[in-house]
Amino acid sequence: MGGHKCTKDLYRAFLQASSMRYSGLALSEVSPLPLSHDSISRWLKSRCFRPKELWELVAPCVDKARPCLLIADDTVLAKTRSKKIEGVHYQYSGNQHDVIAGIGLVNLLWYDLKTTESVPVDYRIYDKDTDGKTKNTHFCEMLNLAKDRGMTPEAVVMDAWYSSLDNLKTLRSHGWVWVTTLRKNRIVNCSSRLESLDIPEEGLLVHLRGYGWVTVFKFVAQHGRIDYVASNMIEPTRDKVTAVIEARWSVEVYHREVKQTCGIERCQARTGRAQRNHIFLAISAWFEQYKRRVSQKMSFYQQKWQVIKTAISDYMRFLLSLPH
Numbered sequence: 001m002g003g004h005k006c007t008k009d010l011y012r013a014f015l016q017a018s019s020m021r022y023s024g025l026a027l028s029e030v031s032p033l034p035l036s037h038d039s040i041s042r043w044l045k046s047r048c049f050r051p052k053e054l055w056e057l058v059a060p061c062v063d064k065a066r067p068c069l070l071i072a073d074d075t076v077l078a079k080t081r082s083k084k085i086e087g088v089h090y091q092y093s094g095n096q097h098d099v100i101a102g103i104g105l106v107n108l109l110w111y112d113l114k115t116t117e118s119v120p121v122d123y124r125i126y127d128k129d130t131d132g133k134t135k136n137t138h139f140c141e142m143l144n145l146a147k148d149r150g151m152t153p154e155a156v157v158m159d160a161w162y163s164s165l166d167n168l169k170t171l172r173s174h175g176w177v178w179v180t181t182l183r184k185n186r187i188v189n190c191s192s193r194l195e196s197l198d199i200p201e202e203g204l205l206v207h208l209r210g211y212g213w214v215t216v217f218k219f220v221a222q223h224g225r226i227d228y229v230a231s232n233m234i235e236p237t238r239d240k241v242t243a244v245i246e247a248r249w250s251v252e253v254y255h256r257e258v259k260q261t262c263g264i265e266r267c268q269a270r271t272g273r274a275q276r277n278h279i280f281l282a283i284s285a286w287f288e289q290y291k292r293r294v295s296q297k298m299s300f301y302q303q304k305w306q307v308i309k310t311a312i313s314d315y316m317r318f319l320l321s322l323p324h
Contacts, residue, residue: 004033006043008281015262015285019304022263045271049280051123055149057287058119062110064150069111069244071118072139072158073251074126076102077265077279086272087127095255102265103127103275106135108142109251113154118250119290120283122146125276136162140170147174155179155233157248163230165210172211172232179231179244182216186228194228202238217241258286261300 006027014027024040076093079085079102093100104126111118122145124138133141139162146153155177158167163180171178184195188206197204199218208214208230215236219227229241258264264282269275289300298306 004035004039006035006040008047008049008284011040011044011281012285012288015282016288016303017307018263019261019308022266023268041269041274044267044269044277045274047277048273049277051280054123054280054283054287055121057284058110058121061119061291062121062151063112064152067113067154068151069113069247070121070143070146070151070153070156071109071111071248071251072107072142072156072162073109073248073255074104074106074135074161075255075259076100077105077259078102079265085268085270085275087125087130087275089127089129091126103279104135105279106138106142107251107254108146109254110151111247111250113247116247116250117294118254119287120254121149121151123279123283125279127272130272136164136167139167143170143174153177155231155244157244159248168208168211168232177231177233179229179233179241182228182230184226184228188216195226199228203236203241219245254286257289257300258282261289261304262286 010031010033011027014030015022018026024044025037027040028035028037075095076091078093078096078100079088080100085103087103088101089104090099090101091104092098093102106124106126107120108122109118110121122142124142126133126135126138128134139158143156153176156171156179158178158180160181160183163182168178182194184193186194187209188194188197190207190209194216197206197216199216203215203217205213206216214230214232217229217238219229221227229245231241233240262282262285264279267275267278269278289303292298292303293300
């Protein structure tokens with residue numbers, strides 16, 4: 001296998017190209033350089049990629065002068081087949097609506113209000129046993145770093161999980177507007193539960209216990225689900241709040257794409273460091289595909305099909321060349 005070693009570019013290119021297998025063994029089988037499975041595994045656990053390197057990667061695409069949102073959300077990278085991986089814990093997955101074994105990933109996306117494009121600008125691995133930090137701690141740290149990096153969002157958007165008083169006060173200390181969902185039992189106006197209030201279509205100004213005055217809107221979905229959406233926005237309208245909440249869907253799209261097209265869940269390395277490195281490289285692969293989507297107007301799935309159809313075409317030519 002010579003003296004060749006795996007590299008960041010090679011591993012990332014593999015994640016971009018592959019559609020089914022994302023293991024070190026699979027990379028060793030398709031690599032243009034002769035690499036052993038063991039050498040790839042050793043390389044993956046010897047690196048130390050950090051979230052700050054993601055910012056260095058995406059910063060040229062983030063025009064901080066443009067109106068934007070910051071969108072925070074988390075997802076679980078399922079590891080149900082191998083629960084002995086470091087950093088794997090049982091946690092609730094909103095995607096599967098169940099508690100599963102996996103690695104928690106907290107993400108912060110920058111969303112351009114003009115182009116409706118979004119890119120991840122920060123992320124954290126949720127592993128309280130290792131660093132003692134909760135998801136809310138990670139959330140506040142990413143907000144502080146975004147502030148230090150000069151971001152001035154029109155609003156920060158998050159779901160009810162991140163609507164704690166500490167988080168809302170952190171956002172207020174930055175002078176930022178926020179929009180979030182609140183649980184129906186949240187106490188407002190001293191002693192009332194949100195679900196007990198008669199909230200008009202244009203919203204209702206209420207006093208959120210421990211925080212202050214906010215405006216709450218009630219949204220009823222076709223299947224009957226009720227969401228209470230709150231904001232500290234000055235004179236918010238239902239249309240404004242709706243537009244912000246709808247933009248939040250982009251983080252769900254991002255989660256789906258990075259899982260389905262970059263194999264972020266598919267690494268089976270046992271060490272936490274190898275898993276963290278794979279996660280960074282998968283997000284990097286997503287960003288490379290994102291740039292191609294913007295420049296060539298080619299969706300992530302079209303990019304994958306381009307790889308597959310080239311391989312199919314080459315193999316068909318090989319079959320047709322065989323003697324009959």
